[in-house]
Amino acid sequence: MKWWGLPAKVWMTCFILLPFVWLVVLSLQTSYTASPPTKLDFHQFNRALTHPYRGIIRDSLLMSFAAALAVLMISVPVTWLISRLPRAKRNLWLAFFTIPLGLNFVVRIYAWFVLLRPEGLLTVFLGRFGFAIPLVSSQFGVFLGLVYGYLPVIFLPLYSVFERLENSHIEAAQDLGASSWQRWRDVIIPETQSGLLASFLFVFVPMLGEYLIPRMIGGGLVATLGTQIESQFLGSGRPNWPFGAALSICLLLSAACILVICFKILSRSTAERQTGWSISHIV
Amino acid sequence: MNESLLTLQEISAALNGRAVLKEVSFDVKQGEFFSLLGPSGCGKTTLLRIIAGFLTSHSGKLLWSGTDITHLPPQSRDLNLVFQNYALFPHLNVFENVAFGLRMMKLDERIIIERVKESLALVRMSEHALRRVTELSGGQQQRIALARAVAPRPKLVLLDEPLGALDLQLRRDMQVELKSLQRQLGMTFLYVTHDQEEAFSMSDRIAILNSGQLEQVDAPEVLYSLPASRFVAKFIGNANFIPVERTALATARCLASQQEYSLNMANTSLANSASNSASNANNILGDVLVRPEQVELVSTPLTNQTNSLSGTIQLRQFLGANVRYHLELEGPERRMMIVDQPSTQQTICQPGEKVLMRLPKSPLPFFPADSAQ
Numbered sequence: 001m002k003w004w005g006l007p008a009k010v011w012m013t014c015f016i017l018l019p020f021v022w023l024v025v026l027s028l029q030t031s032y033t034a035s036p037p038t039k040l041d042f043h044q045f046n047r048a049l050t051h052p053y054r055g056i057i058r059d060s061l062l063m064s065f066a067a068a069l070a071v072l073m074i075s076v077p078v079t080w081l082i083s084r085l086p087r088a089k090r091n092l093w094l095a096f097f098t099i100p101l102g103l104n105f106v107v108r109i110y111a112w113f114v115l116l117r118p119e120g121l122l123t124v125f126l127g128r129f130g131f132a133i134p135l136v137s138s139q140f141g142v143f144l145g146l147v148y149g150y151l152p153v154i155f156l157p158l159y160s161v162f163e164r165l166e167n168s169h170i171e172a173a174q175d176l177g178a179s180s181w182q183r184w185r186d187v188i189i190p191e192t193q194s195g196l197l198a199s200f201l202f203v204f205v206p207m208l209g210e211y212l213i214p215r216m217i218g219g220g221l222v223a224t225l226g227t228q229i230e231s232q233f234l235g236s237g238r239p240n241w242p243f244g245a246a247l248s249i250c251l252l253l254s255a256a257c258i259l260v261i262c263f264k265i266l267s268r269s270t271a272e273r274q275t276g277w278s279i280s281h282i283v
Numbered sequence: 284m285n286e287s288l289l290t291l292q293e294i295s296a297a298l299n300g301r302a303v304l305k306e307v308s309f310d311v312k313q314g315e316f317f318s319l320l321g322p323s324g325c326g327k328t329t330l331l332r333i334i335a336g337f338l339t340s341h342s343g344k345l346l347w348s349g350t351d352i353t354h355l356p357p358q359s360r361d362l363n364l365v366f367q368n369y370a371l372f373p374h375l376n377v378f379e380n381v382a383f384g385l386r387m388m389k390l391d392e393r394i395i396i397e398r399v400k401e402s403l404a405l406v407r408m409s410e411h412a413l414r415r416v417t418e419l420s421g422g423q424q425q426r427i428a429l430a431r432a433v434a435p436r437p438k439l440v441l442l443d444e445p446l447g448a449l450d451l452q453l454r455r456d457m458q459v460e461l462k463s464l465q466r467q468l469g470m471t472f473l474y475v476t477h478d479q480e481e482a483f484s485m486s487d488r489i490a491i492l493n494s495g496q497l498e499q500v501d502a503p504e505v506l507y508s509l510p511a512s513r514f515v516a517k518f519i520g521n522a523n524f525i526p527v528e529r530t531a532l533a534t535a536r537c538l539a540s541q542q543e544y545s546l547n548m549a550n551t552s553l554a555n556s557a558s559n560s561a562s563n564a565n566n567i568l569g570d571v572l573v574r575p576e577q578v579e580l581v582s583t584p585l586t587n588q589t590n591s592l593s594g595t596i597q598l599r600q601f602l603g604a605n606v607r608y609h610l611e612l613e614g615p616e617r618r619m620m621i622v623d624q625p626s627t628q629q630t631i632c633q634p635g636e637k638v639l640m641r642l643p644k645s646p647l648p649f650f651p652a653d654s655a656q
Contacts, residue, residue: 168370171337174357175364176384176435186383190374 027245044246053228053247060208060225061254063139067146068204072196074147075154080188083162094159100152109216112148116141116217137219145217146210150203157202161195193269197262205255225251286313286348288438288471289334294343296329303329305495306343311439311473316465318474318482321492322518327475330492331443334473335364358387362439363432367447369424371416377403377427378412384435402430405464422453429461433468440465442474446481458484479519483507491515507574513650516572523578523620524570525592525612525642527649535571535649537592538614569651573642575623580608581639582632590642594620596634601626608632610640 028040047053082093100108115122116135123135135141165188173187189196211226218227225247231237232244289311296304303326311317319327332338334345336357345353352360363384371380381402385395403409406426411419416427425445432440442461446454462485465472476482482489483503491498491506491514499511510516513524527535581591597619598609605623612618622640632638 166368166370168366168368169372171357172364172366172370172372172431173383174337175335175362176431177358177387178383179358182387186386187372187374191372 023245023248026242027249029242044243045250047243048246048250052223056223056228057225057250057254059139059223061258063143063224064146064204064207064210065258067143067150067207068200070143070147071150071154071203072158072200075151075158076196079155079158080162083159083165084167090163094155097155098152105149105212106216109145109149109213112145113217116144136217137221139222142214142218142222142224145213146207149210149213150207153206154199154203157199158196161192161199164195165192193266197266201259201262204258208255209251287311288313288348289473290344290346290349291330291334292344292346294330294333294345295341296326296333296338297341298329303495304333304340307492307495307497308343309490309497309500311471312488313438314469314471315487316462316472316474316485318476318486318489319492320476320479320482320489320518323477324494325477325492326495327477327492328443331364331441331473331475335362335441336360361437362441363435363437364441364443365428365432365445367443367445369428369445371424371427371431373415373417375416376412377408377414377416377419380416380427381430381434383431388435398434398436402434405433405467406430421448422457425449425457429464433464433470437470439471439473442472444476446476454481455484461485483519491518493518509648510572513570516648516650521575521621521623523573523575523622524618524650525573525620526614526616526618527569527571529567529569529649529651533646535569567651569649571647571649573620573647575607575621576605577643577645578620578622579641580622580624580630580632581641582630582636590644592640592642594638594640596632596636596638599632599634606631610638 025040027044028042030041030043048057078097082090082097085093113136114120117123118134118136120135123133126133126135133140135144169187169191170183173183178186209226209229211224211230214222214224214227215230218224220227229244229247229251232240232247287310291308291310293306293308294304295302295306307326307330319330321327329338333340336352336355336359340353343353344351347361372383375383378399381399382395385398390398399412400409403412406429408423408426408430411423411427416424419427425448428445429442446457449457458481461472461474465485474482474485486503488500488502489506490500493514498515499506501509501511506515506519510519510522513522516522516524526538528538529535592612594610594612596608596610600607600609602623604626606626606628608622608624610620610622612620620640
């Protein structure tokens with residue numbers, strides 16, 4: 001490593017490693033008042049993994065997973081189409097879809113909240129068709145909010161994944177007799193799967209820690225991991241930093257677990273594709 | 284062999300408002316090695332994409348053994364394309380790349396394995412079946428792309444400058460291999476290239492395309508000895524044009540030496556030229572085509588030789604089998620000529636030397652001056 005690697009090392013140590021160590025130490029304390037820590041134990045983790053927090057963690061994982069999947073499903077066709085446009089037209093469309101990123105997040109979510117209110121446009125509209133579902137202060141509302149909030153975020157990474165896919169590969173598949181969905185199943189998805197997974201995680205992980213959307217749309221009635229952590233640190237009631245730290249570490253670990261699982265599945269499916277079908281017949 | 288497999292009927296195409304193909308018509312016959320030859324930007328790639336089905340022609344028809352396939356999507360056409368950049372699937376190994384087309388046909392696993400093995404053996408890549416395609420060299424990737432295209436046994440294989448990225452020696456080896464492979468399989472190959480040597484070394488017939496227009500479709504020998512236009516004459520091999528005045532239907536007088544030559548009337552450009560029908564008696568100015576190796580150099584300048592011209596040697600190049608002389612013709616225009624003499628010949632002429640060029644007695648192609656270029 002040359003000397004210019006030094007700033008990065010210093011940065012990593014000061015702003016990532018040390019705070020993380022501090023977080024771990026914090027989470028092992030019985031109460032915030034005892035400082036410096038006298039006794040370290042797993043009391044906070046015990047609490048985090050029992051009722052009601054265990055349910056909250058599970059629900060947060062499920063909801064973030066579902067919302068990230070929905071974001072992916074919505075953005076894949078759109079970014080795909082944009083990536084296949086003539087170069088000159090691509091940037092315009094891309095700008096259209098990423099302009100929301102330039103707007104304040106709170107403003108965007110509030111605008112969405114206005115639509116979701118009982119007297120909001122979307123609720124009234126859905127009610128006309130017999131779908132009278134409460135969209136604020138509900139899990140579903142928070143889900144919609146997450147999807148809306150993170151759509152512009154996934155756009156650029158996903159676009160760059162598809163943009164790199166060579167048209168000739170798709171044409172080759174078509175030339176060899178692959179129908180439209182066979183091209184997706186056998187060429188487009190397998191060739192871009194690592195990029196798709198990275199884009200998915202790119203929205204899934206921040207969704208897991210999201211507290212603004214559950215706060216504003218959930219109206220305090222939908223408890224998520226993010227809101228719990230926030231209230232432990234900044235809450236108006238009795239802040240409990242050690243417990244907040246423990247919850248944060250739970251969030252971090254579950255995100256890491258999912259990351260590892262995803263990559264395991266991915267590398268196994270790639271290995272299978274490379275050799276699975278053919279190895280026994282040839283050798 | 285004579286059954287026509289693919290017929291193009293007045294295919295026209297435009298890209299961004301610019302015409303790239305102008306009423307191109309030709310036939311590709313069952314089992315032949317057919318090449319589409321032309322300089323870059325002549326529209327040959329566009330034509331190939333129309334045949335493969337990735338582009339739709341502006342007007343005109345595409346017939347497949349007589350049935351109209353103009354609007355058939357690529358996946359429904361019984362032809363496979365070898366891409367210029369090979370377009371192998373990086374997520375699949377060699378075996379699965381070759382098996383791709385067969386899997387799309389939903390064949391039995393046993394048959395798929397059989398056919399893949401067979402195709403890999405054809406291109407001598409059997410031992411690489413389980414490698415990743417990204418680990419292969421350019422030449423090996425090229426073979427896999429070829430094996431992938433022939434594995435589903437299509438009636439027609441399209442090849443889009445497949446040897447373009449290979450070095451010269453490998454390219455020459457692959458030319459021989461491609462040709463023998465095509466013979467062996469009995470498949471029809473349609474080969475697109477800008478390299479005339481490549482097209483000549485493999486093709487049964489060649490179509491020459493120039494800025495979207497078809498110039499000539501013929502066997503290589505015919506293209507070389509009887510080019511239909513000045514473009515074809517210049518594009519294929521080296522061409523010397525000697526200014527003449529046509530005096531009768533089959534004779535011309537050289538403007539420099541006032542000597543008479545016999546003309547080749549099989550030449551289509553002359554047969555089609557409007558001036559031909561107007562009057563045979565009228566003298567027409569133009570050029571006759573002489574290939575470099577048709578000329579014999581005589582170093583002792585004698586006058587009054589029949590069918591000969593005098594000139595001065597400007598440059599001599601040793602090319603191995605041949606010695607190439609660049610000469611300046613005597614006369615007001617001082618035209619340059621290229622003459623190839625076998626290097627086994629004893630007489631060696633030096634630059635500056637005055638020599639006599641003896642032209643062949645056989646009839647020469649004539650191009651009237653008004654046929655542009």
